Amino acid sequence: xxxxxxxxxxxxxxxxxxxxxxxxxxxxxxxxxxxxxxxxxxxxxxxxxxxxxxxxxxxxxxxxxxxxxxxxxxxxxxxxxxxxxxxxxxxxxxxxxxxxxxxxxxxxxxxxxxxxxxxxxxxxxxxxxxxxxxxxxxxxxxxxxxxxxxxxxxxxxxxxxxxxxxxxxxxxxxxxxxxxxxxxxxxxxxxxxxxxxxxxxxxxxxxxxxxxxxxxxxxxxxxxxxxxxxxxxxxxxxxxxxxxxxxxxxxxxxxx
Amino acid sequence: xxxxxxxxxxxxxxxxxxxxxxxxxxxxxxxxxxxxxxxxxxxxxxxxxxxxxxxxxxxxxxxxxxxxxxxxxxxxxxxxxxxxxxxxxxxxxxxxxxxxxxxxxxxxxxxxxxxxxxxxxxxxxxxxxxxxxxxxxxxxxxxxxxxxxxxxxxxxxxxxxxxxxxxxxxxxxxxxxxxxxxxxxxxxxxxxxxxxxxxxxxxxxxxxxxxxxxxxxxxxxxxxxxxxxxxxxxxxxxxxxxxxxxxxxxxxxxxxxxxxxxxxxxxxxxxxxxxxxxxxxxxxxxxxxxxxxxxxxxxxxxxxxxxxxxxxxxxxxxxxxxxxxx
Numbered sequence: 001x002x003x004x005x006x007x008x009x010x011x012x013x014x015x016x017x018x019x020x021x022x023x024x025x026x027x028x029x030x031x032x033x034x035x036x037x038x039x040x041x042x043x044x045x046x047x048x049x050x051x052x053x054x055x056x057x058x059x060x061x062x063x064x065x066x067x068x069x070x071x072x073x074x075x076x077x078x079x080x081x082x083x084x085x086x087x088x089x090x091x092x093x094x095x096x097x098x099x100x101x102x103x104x105x106x107x108x109x110x111x112x113x114x115x116x117x118x119x120x121x122x123x124x125x126x127x128x129x130x131x132x133x134x135x136x137x138x139x140x141x142x143x144x145x146x147x148x149x150x151x152x153x154x155x156x157x158x159x160x161x162x163x164x165x166x167x168x169x170x171x172x173x174x175x176x177x178x179x180x181x182x183x184x185x186x187x188x189x190x191x192x193x194x195x196x197x198x199x200x201x202x203x204x205x206x207x208x209x210x211x212x213x214x215x216x217x218x219x220x221x222x223x224x225x226x227x228x229x230x231x232x233x234x235x236x237x238x239x240x241x242x243x244x245x246x247x248x249x250x251x252x253x254x255x256x
Numbered sequence: 257x258x259x260x261x262x263x264x265x266x267x268x269x270x271x272x273x274x275x276x277x278x279x280x281x282x283x284x285x286x287x288x289x290x291x292x293x294x295x296x297x298x299x300x301x302x303x304x305x306x307x308x309x310x311x312x313x314x315x316x317x318x319x320x321x322x323x324x325x326x327x328x329x330x331x332x333x334x335x336x337x338x339x340x341x342x343x344x345x346x347x348x349x350x351x352x353x354x355x356x357x358x359x360x361x362x363x364x365x366x367x368x369x370x371x372x373x374x375x376x377x378x379x380x381x382x383x384x385x386x387x388x389x390x391x392x393x394x395x396x397x398x399x400x401x402x403x404x405x406x407x408x409x410x411x412x413x414x415x416x417x418x419x420x421x422x423x424x425x426x427x428x429x430x431x432x433x434x435x436x437x438x439x440x441x442x443x444x445x446x447x448x449x450x451x452x453x454x455x456x457x458x459x460x461x462x463x464x465x466x467x468x469x470x471x472x473x474x475x476x477x478x479x480x481x482x483x484x485x486x487x488x489x490x491x492x493x494x495x496x497x498x499x500x501x502x503x504x505x506x507x508x509x510x511x512x513x514x515x516x517x518x519x520x521x522x523x524x525x526x527x528x529x530x531x532x533x534x535x536x537x538x539x540x541x542x543x544x545x546x547x548x549x550x551x552x553x554x555x556x557x558x559x560x561x562x563x564x565x566x567x568x569x570x571x572x573x574x575x576x577x578x579x580x581x582x
Contacts, residue, residue: 016392017391017392017396017398022398091370091371092361092364092365092370092371093364093365093368093369093370093371093404096361096364096365097365116530116531119392122361122373122374123357124357124358124360124361124364124371124373124410125361126358126361127329127357127358127359127360127361127362127365128361128362128364128365129365130330130362130439131330131333131361131362131363131365131366132365134437134438134439135439135442136330136439136440136442136443137329137330137358137362137443138443139329139354139357139358140354140512152446156354156512157327157353157354157355157512158353158354158512158513158514159266159327159448159450159451160448160449160450160451160505161448161449161451162326162327162445162447162448162449163445163446163447163448163449164328164443164444164445164446165443165444165446166442166443166444167442170442170443176499177499212403217370217403218364218368218369218370218371218402218403218404219370219371219372219400219401219402219403219404220400220401220402220403221398221399221400221401222386222399222400222401223398223399224396224397224398224399225396225397225398225399226396226397227390227395227396227397233554233557233558233559233560234558234559234560235554235560235562236559236560236561236562236563237549237562237563238563239561239562239563239564239567239568242545242561242563242567242568242571242572243568243571243572243574243575244575245559245561246543246545246559246561246568246572247572247575247576247579249543249559250487250520250543250576251579253520253541255463255487255519255520255541256487256576256579
């Protein structure tokens with residue numbers, strides 16, 4: 001069983017948009033997106049004791065190699081990073097094209113994604129990647145079992161739980177309810193230094209980014225501004241007065 | 257512009273968010289094009305046509321096939337691609353849901369079409385479509401556009417109020433010839449465990465008191481219940497609290513739970529994750545109590561109380577009970 005896990009390197013702490021480029025500021029330090037840890041854990045669990053392989057795949061700035069090293073430290077066998085200045089500002093269409101190109105090369109039996117990224121929070125990528133690969137996709141997975149070329153997934157939606165079955169190869173996006181991710185051990189961190197981490201450009205994948213700005217993106221940011229917000233927000237820091245303040249506030253707004 | 261709305265339905269009810277989108281679509285297309293709606297299911301869709309027409313659709317495309325009976329996204333990508341191409345649509349609107357997000361992203365890849373998500377508004381400017389997105393925990397308003405010929409927009413559920421338009425002769429109805437790709441029908445639902453529906457209480461409640469992990473344990477949900485009782489409200493819960501087994505899934509507010517729009521929303525020990533916010537942002541007044549002064553919930557609260565729910569709530573309940581008696 002070969003499993004590919006798509007992971008993202010996200011900025012640490014408070015994320016900001018660069019007013020000049022209107023892109024997310026990715027210049028600071030970053031880390032492996034927390035939601036992707038669940039996908040990686042599930043990949044390692046699926047591989048288990050078999051002679052399979054777990055490949056971590058990412059697209060991002062050169063610093064994304066750090067997050068892939070974290071994935072290797074946690075137990076992934078190999079990592080592939082697509083990093084190319086031409087791809088900066090890539091949108092859903094471009095990003096999914098790039099990841100699909102890597103996955104076409106890798107030919108995994110199963111592709112896993114985490115639930116959403118901490119920065120973009122689109123929670124959309126898997127569906128686009130699966131469409132490029134023309135493979136079945138199942139999202140919001142809270143349980144996954146594999147049996148003889150078939151994946152059985154419990155999927156949580158607004159309607160309740162559904163059990164969905166599909167043939168492999170398939171793409172599955174997992175939620176944070178699926179498992180309890182492990183922590184990296186010192187031994188894992190040492191071992192990660194010797195594991196292969198391949199770096200590719202868009203051209204290496206045969207992708208032409210020359211067609212337009214932002215790596216050929218089909219969406220664009222026109223401007224940044226202040227959100228409408230709730231301008232008259234009141235803040236209370238004194239716990240002893242809080243109950244009275246809330247009661248007065250509710251009475252004032254006619255909510256009692 | 258010709259605008260198509262992906263009209264998601266549950267049983268005999270079209271999602272309110274989609275009905276609201278039809279009104280927005282009618283604004284965008286006014287005088288320049290038509291508004292279409294797609295309904296997809298195993299059958300019996302004809303019955304939903306009047307409701308969709310009453311909210312602004314000029315044309316309703318019905319896609320009926322056994323493979324469309326289950327709420328899976330990929331067969332719907334096939335349907336939408338066909339309708340966009342044969343119907344001459346240049347804009348497709350989706351109201352966010354687990355299903356709609358997957359359909360929109362799949363269609364974006366299929367048609368190489370730009371998809372802007374998490375939009376709270378859409379309008380035309382100088383003949384171009386412009387979207388407003390609140391990003392990074394709603395701290396920034398991003399104005400977005402499209403470069404592709406077909407423009408896809410995923411809008412936060414409940415951004416637009418459903419409005420009935422003055423009736424004409426009803427919409428034109430067109431049957432969609434359903435042709436599905438092999439990979440679109442590979443996944444099958446083999447079992448459905450619907451969340452027991454205890455009526456629309458939470459969605460229709462005028463007051464919602466929600467509890468999160470900050471309550472500290474399932475037994476402390478009594479705080480939310482007590483406050484809901486004195487305020488005449490209904491109890492909600494965050495996804496984390498539901499997953500921890502503290503409260504039933506039917507009470508979950510957020511992206512994978514229910515969307516509420518009460519006059520008053522009280523958040524107790526709720527951090528305010530994006531996935532929770534999309535379920536409650538239409539509340540008119542938000543009061544939050546949390547020990548963490550930097551909790552994101554405070555950024556969209558009208559009254560932000562930094563304090564311990566275990567101290568504040570019992571005092572508040574006692575105060576409100578006294579007020580009520582006097």
